[in-house]
Amino acid sequence: xxxxxxxxxxxxxxxxxxxxxxxxxxxxxxxxxxxxxxxxxxxxxxxxxxxxxxxxxxxxxxxxxxxxxxxxxxxxxxxxxxxxxxxxxxxxxxxxxxxxxxxxxxxxxxxxxxxxxxxx
Amino acid sequence: xxxxxxxxxxxxxxxxxxxxxxxxxxxxxxxxxxxxxxxxxxxxxxxxxxxxxxxxxxxxxxxxxxxxxxxxxxxxxxxxxxxxxxxxxxxxxxxxxxxxxxxxxxxxxxxxxxxxxxxxxxxxxxxxxxxxxxxxxxxxxxxxxxxxxxxxxxxxxxxxxxxxxxxxxxxxxxxxxxxxxxxxxxxxxxxxxxxxxxxxxxxxxxxxxxxxxxxxxxxxxxxxxxxxxxxxxxxxxxxxxxxxxxxxxxxxxxxxxxxxxxxxxxxxxxxxxxxxxxxxxxxxxxxxxxxxxxxxxxxxxxxxxxxx
Ligand code: FES
Ligand SMILES: [Fe+2]
Numbered sequence: 001x002x003x004x005x006x007x008x009x010x011x012x013x014x015x016x017x018x019x020x021x022x023x024x025x026x027x028x029x030x031x032x033x034x035x036x037x038x039x040x041x042x043x044x045x046x047x048x049x050x051x052x053x054x055x056x057x058x059x060x061x062x063x064x065x066x067x068x069x070x071x072x073x074x075x076x077x078x079x080x081x082x083x084x085x086x087x088x089x090x091x092x093x094x095x096x097x098x099x100x101x102x103x104x105x106x107x108x109x110x111x112x113x114x115x116x117x118x119x120x
Numbered sequence: 121x122x123x124x125x126x127x128x129x130x131x132x133x134x135x136x137x138x139x140x141x142x143x144x145x146x147x148x149x150x151x152x153x154x155x156x157x158x159x160x161x162x163x164x165x166x167x168x169x170x171x172x173x174x175x176x177x178x179x180x181x182x183x184x185x186x187x188x189x190x191x192x193x194x195x196x197x198x199x200x201x202x203x204x205x206x207x208x209x210x211x212x213x214x215x216x217x218x219x220x221x222x223x224x225x226x227x228x229x230x231x232x233x234x235x236x237x238x239x240x241x242x243x244x245x246x247x248x249x250x251x252x253x254x255x256x257x258x259x260x261x262x263x264x265x266x267x268x269x270x271x272x273x274x275x276x277x278x279x280x281x282x283x284x285x286x287x288x289x290x291x292x293x294x295x296x297x298x299x300x301x302x303x304x305x306x307x308x309x310x311x312x313x314x315x316x317x318x319x320x321x322x323x324x325x326x327x328x329x330x331x332x333x334x335x336x337x338x339x340x341x342x343x344x345x346x347x348x349x350x351x352x353x354x355x356x357x358x359x360x361x362x363x364x365x366x367x368x369x370x371x372x373x374x375x376x377x378x379x380x381x382x383x384x385x386x387x388x389x390x391x392x393x394x395x396x397x398x399x400x401x402x403x404x405x406x407x408x409x410x411x412x413x414x415x416x417x418x419x420x421x422x423x424x425x426x427x428x
Contacts, residue, residue: 026416052358052359053356054375055356055375056138056142056355056356056374056375056376056377057354057355057356058354058356060138060377063134063135064134064135064138070134071375072356072375072376072377072379073358073375073380073381074277074327074329074331074379074380074381075181075182075183075329075379075380077181087180087181087326088180088181088326088327089277089323089326089327091326091327
């Protein structure tokens with residue numbers, strides 16, 4: 001196996017995000033967001049300090065309306081589709097996007113090489 | 121001017137229910153429909169961002185909509201009004217408080233303070249020569265509930281910390297206690313001896329807003345227990361626990377749904393006008409005496425763990 005299963009698209013409601021800690025380090029290292037039928041994944045590090053994670057509670061990566069990704073530390077807002085910061089301290093910077101794969105039967109996978117490359 | 125310190129912070133938030141639960145879990149008591157208060161009556165007001173009773177938001181999108189200061193008496197309130205009416209609009213609100221904009225565009229309120237005299241005892245520590253806690257008094261227990269004593273300070277991101285300092289010093293009588301070079305001052309109003317009730321951090325204009333706010337607890341043990349309770353409820357630490365150098369206050373910061381960090385703090389230095397301010401470069405080495413990191417409860421036992 002050169003990839004790890006992250007669940008099915010149907011495990012996420014539209015506008016829901018989840019953090020993952022695949023190496024059991026005790027904190028999530030990346031998160032996956034469902035928007036419509038598309039899935040997006042980012043490293044859980046805010047570009048403001050490049051050293052701290054985003055949510056105030058596990059899985060709380062989105063605003064109330066699921067319009068944007070939020071960093072709770074200082075309220076930065078990011079575009080769900082490209083991770084671009086639209087408001088807040090890191091305005092104009094981008095979250096680091098993690099490539100994931102969605103199979104024809106709607107399973108979500110991440111490659112081991114990606115986990116290594118992004119240190120997840 | 122006899123300004124005592126912040127009485128209330130008013131927020132217009134994205135997720136009201138999340139903020140309300142966060143405030144409860146932090147340890148504040150619900151008061152009326154929108155307020156959460158500490159023991160002495162100071163606190164926060166949580167409203168939806170589109171609540172029409174709120175003053176306008178900053179362009180930066182900060183959820184902090186107003187900082188309300190408590191002052192000693194009506195005479196102080198009149199004095200502030202007279203001073204600031206000379207160059208800006210000062211509104212008198214229905215409750216008798218006044219409202220105005222500071223030189224950076226933050227909405228400020230001033231009111232005769234709501235602070236009640238309550239027993240805000242400090243944590244007591246025994247040493248060899250001093251039995252401060254009293255004989256047969258235990259210092260810590262698992263089910264102790266830390267109490268949130270009083271609203272302590274707010275840290276603001278500001279585009280022009282020099283302008284900010286000048287306004288609070290010249291117009292409102294705040295004193296600078298210490299300073300991070302090129303970053304900003306720690307300030308206390310004349311009516312308190314707390315090292316700071318505000319600190320300014322110079323940033324680009326698009327960041328203007330609240331970096332964090334915090335309440336005083338009775339001592340380091342309560343900070344540790346309150347923070348541990350938050351971790352156990354699933355909240356995520358941002359920085360701490362540790363102890364700051366300027367102010368000597370113990371700290372533990374948590375990310376929050378208020379769009380800024382919310383801190384627990386305790387044991388801040390007290391100063392009067394004989395204090396000579398210090399200055400240092402901001403950075404990891406000058407921001408804390410030490411920094412610890414939470415770890416799940418664990419204990420060493422007698423021998424090596426039994427083999428599976
Ligand atoms: S750390 Fe994310 S906005 Fe400041
Ligand atoms: Fe603080």
